[in-house]
Amino acid sequence: MSSTTSGRGRTRGTVVAAAVLVAVVILGLASLTATPGGSPSAPVATPSASASSANGSAGTQMPPELERALLALARRVVDDGSAMGRVDAPVVLIEYADFQCPYCGKFARDTKPQLMKYVEDGTLRIEWRNFPIFGEESTAAARAGYAAAQQGRFWEFYNVAFSKERTRNSGAFAPDKLEKMAREAGVPDLDRFRADMKSKAAQDSIDRDSEEGYGIGVTSTPTFLVNTQPILGAQPFEAFEAAIEKARLTAGKPRVTSSPEVTGK
Structure with missing residues (x-):
């Protein structure tokens, strides 16, 4: 997992009352997984450790107001080009990520393909949030992802961008390289x-995603939220599987504002 180098404050938005509590949860898990600037092959916490930290080692009950605030982070917008899965799926996985983050790439290559069975059977919706933390190339890549999403090719761009580990801030996400990625992703x-x-x-979209992440205490990438359970870093598939299965059993009927027939591309 990769960490931010900036201490910039962010507005809390609608989750201000829950921000401190969720930050405690996330930062407690971060102590198990954080390896600033490390390679994606560095050790990470076991699934059991992750689940324990995310849910409270002493079996503490999440306050209802915090649970509602976390569930409300799922946008469930039908035409969201950077989301995939049914808008009425019982489980939403939100990913706060940076295209230059090696652990984000590890998740994209190793774990996300295994999660697709849940997307395909209607259980899971995945929503991407841009959380660029490594400088200008991170922001440029986030802008490119946004642009690809406007033409329905975000996930193809995501796959190309994360197809291999790239040296950070080396020009790998320079404008000409981003255009090449877009072309390879089939952006028409x-x-x-x-x-x-x-x-x-x-920029407004990136700012919104980043404000949201900072508002709930996200300080590193990748950070995931599976309904109300945070998961940090390139955890093994089993950690996500356990969180999804638990969330599916406890999920209520989601509130959506549009018809639930669109899946991501």
Whole structure:
């Protein structure tokens, strides 16, 4: 898992009352997994340790107001180009990530493909959040992901960007390289892609995602939220499987504002 180098404060938004509590949960788990600047092959916590930390080692009950605030983070927007799965899926996995983060790449290559069975059977929805923390190339890559999403090719871009580990801030996400990735991902209109990358809407979207993450205490990438359970780092599939199965059993009927027929691309 990779950590931020910035201590910038962020507004808490609608989850202000829950921010301190969830930060305690997340930071407690971070102590098990954080290896700043390490390689994705570095040891991470076991699934049992992760589950224990996320749920409280003493079996403490999550306050209802915190649970409601965390569940409300799932956007469930039908035309969200950077989400996949049914909008009425009982379980939502939110990923706060940076395209330059090696652990995010490890999750993308090793774990996400195994989670697709839950997406395909309607159990799981995955929602991406841009959380660029490693400088200009991270922000540029986030803008490119946003631009690809405008043409329904976000997940193809995600797969290309994470297809291999790239040296951080080495030019791997320079503008010409991002255009090449977009072309490989099948983005049909590259002129529009360039314009969307430079748009205020792109920056506004990134800012919204980052504000949300900082507001609940996210300080490193990748950070995941499976309904109300946080998971940090490139945990093995079993950690996500356990969290999804638990969330499925306890999930209520989700509130959606649109028809639940769209899946991500």
